[in-house]
Amino acid sequence: MxxxxxxxxxxxxxxxxxxxxxxxxxxxxxxxxxxxxxxxxxxxxxxxxxxxxxxxxxxxxxxxxxxxxxxxxxxxxxxxxxxxxxxxxxxxxxxxxxxxxxxxxxxxxxxxxxxxxxxxxxxxxxxxxxxxxxxxxxxxxxxxxxxxxxxxxxxxxxxxxIEPYGCSKHAVDRAQIQCDDVVVISGSGTLGLGMVTYARMKNPRKLIVLDMKDDRLEKAKEFGADIVMNPGKENVVKNTLDLTDGYGCDIYIEATGHPSSVKQGLSMIRKLGRFVEFSVFGEETKVDWSIIGDRKELDVLGSHLSPYCFPFVIDNIENGNLKTDGxxxxxxxxxxxxxxxxxxxxxxxxxxxxxxx
The missing domain is CATH 3.90.180.10 (Medium-chain alcohol dehydrogenases, catalytic domain)
Structure with missing residues (x-):
């Protein structure tokens, strides 16, 4: 034709x-x-x-x-x-x-x-x-x-x-989540929700999701978050430290693209923690790099695109393991x-x- x-x-x-x-x-x-x-x-x-x-x-x-x-x-x-x-x-x-x-x-x-x-x-x-x-x-x-x-x-x-969830999967894979980890995902837009539903499959000890919009936090709970918090309404850094005996979360995945979320993550992650940066930023982000090096010795990992992820994502959207409703x-x-x-x-x-x- x-x-x-x-x-x-x-x-x-x-x-x-x-x-x-x-x-x-x-x-x-x-x-x-x-x-x-x-x-x-x-x-x-x-x-x-x-x-x-x-x-x-x-x-x-x-x-x-x-x-x-x-x-x-x-x-x-x-x-x-x-x-x-x-x-x-x-x-x-x-x-x-x-x-x-x-x-x-x-x-x-x-x-x-x-x-x-x-x-x-x-x-x-x-x-x-x-x-x-x-x-x-x-x-x-x-x-x-x-x-x-x-x-x-x-x-x-x-x-x-398929494509956004492929990117979500790669970011979560970079985090190397273990079953005893307290994981914070900052942002529950489309990509953040893809991370939430996939991270739930990793069965971390606690899965915490942050977002400025309460309806998105409700969707995050539906997709598997244990705890949701709105940084605009509560002190999420203090709450996370309180939940972890003052140590901080083991893993922080940044999925908002907002500079404040980066600084927030560096404040709430524990020493020797793992910070995964996923977002595309519209402006330059400045942080105190001494937190990453001298104070906490963090692993900071980037996440780009969705390599080798589509087959898994397609199979697990199809079988319902990865939630997509709404x-x-x-x-x-x-x-x-x-x-x-x-x-x-x-x-x-x-x-x-x-x-x-």
């Missing part, structure tokens, strides 16, 4: 110019490529921070521009195969698939030693013109895309969480992208907001 020549797409031309195009060219399928018809695409905090001009995307006096405009945003997407290149044998028309955000080169040092998610060129869907994202009717998967099959009967509201709160037509971006900010209490095609 011949594809149309043009499609509807949201296009970022600069940090000050995002436009809905109705006649954007449909991607061409090369001999090693796959073209999918997009089924849906979630809006990530990274998409929002890029839209609002964060320097880590658009550059500033201390860092170069990372994005490559014009590009189509969106990396939390899935769809069905509508065209394959001559060299593609594993996938066929109609297959339902998704892919990791990273498009590894397959040649650099990191790709060769298995750390493909840290690929040196670091091309990703949704931020560069040669790897356009899912806020469009059609998307091209190149040869090196890390593709996973999506079950035919998986509800769209669940399938949309996380996708709104789906929009791409025509209403400005309203969707506004709700995706969480200002009105929404969690995951997505476009449905």
């Amino acid at each position: 011949a594809l149309p020549k043009t499609m509807k797409a949201l296009v970022a031309y600069s940090k000050d110019s995002y436009k809905l195009e109705r006649e954007f060219l449909v991607p061409t399928c090369g001999p090693d490529d796959i073209i999918i018809k997009t089924e849906a695409c979630g809006i990530c905090a990274g998409d929002l921070k890029c839209y609002h001009g964060a320097a880590m995307f658009w550059g500033d006096e201390s860092q170069p521009e990372w994005v490559k405009p014009p590009f189509i945003p969106g990396h939390e997407f899935l769809g069905r195969v509508v065209e394959t290149g001559d060299n593609v044998t594993e996938y066929k028309y109609g297959d339902r698939i998704t892919a990791d955000q990273i498009v590894p080169c397959g040649k650099c040092r990191f790709c060769r030693n298995g750390h493909y998610w840290m690929c040196q060129p670091h091309n990703t869907f949704g931020f560069q013109s040669d790897n356009n994202g899912g806020m469009a009717e059609y998307v091209r998967y190149p040869k090196t895309a890390v593709i996973s099959r999506v079950p035919e009967d998986m509800a769209l509201e669940k399938a949309l969480l 996380v996708v709160t709104h789906m929009f037509d791409l025509d209403d992208w400005e309203e969707a971006f506004e709700l995706a900010s969480g200002k009105k209490g929404d969690l995951k907001v997505a476009f449905k095609f």
Whole structure:
């Protein structure tokens, strides 16, 4: 079946110019490529921070521009195969698939030693013109895309969480949770909730979740948190110290992207504790590094993307071990992208907001 020549797409031309195009060219399928018809695409905090001009995307006096405009945003997407290149044998028309955000080169040092998610060129869907994202009717998967099959009967509201929950899983895996650990997860948005439901599978001694919104804390309890606290209403550092005989939590996972959450974590984590930083920040964060070194000798670990996580996440969303109910709160037509971006900010209490095609 011949594809149309043009499609509807949201296009970022600069940090000050995002436009809905109705006649954007449909991607061409090369001999090693796959073209999918997009089924849906979630809006990530990274998409929002890029839209609002964060320097880590658009550059500033201390860092170069990372994005490559014009590009189509969106990396939390899935769809069905509508065209394959001559060299593609594993996938066929109609297959339902998704892919990791990273498009590894397959040649650099990191790709060769298995750390493909840290690929040196670091091309990703949704931020560069040669790897356009899912806020469009059609998307091209190149040869090196890390593709996973999506079950035919998986509800769209669940399938949309494969990519964010993959990121959640990697962050929790970095924390190396043991059964006698007191774990604090700061932030119970979509990614935080993914961490909560997966961390619950690790069965820590206590799973504590922090958020400024009480409705999100209720969802965290539903997903497996033992204790929830609102830093805007109570002294969460003192409470955590009181709960741990003054020592502090064993593990702190930061999933808010707010500088105050970093300082909060350094105050409530015990000596020799493990601090996992997941978030994308919209501004620089300053902390007293003597806490990390001289005072507490902490392990500070970063978490990036979702390497090797999709198969586990897909299986455990499907069997119900990873809870998803109520996380996708709104789906929009791409025509209403400005309203969707506004709700995706969480200002009105929404969690995951997505476009449905």
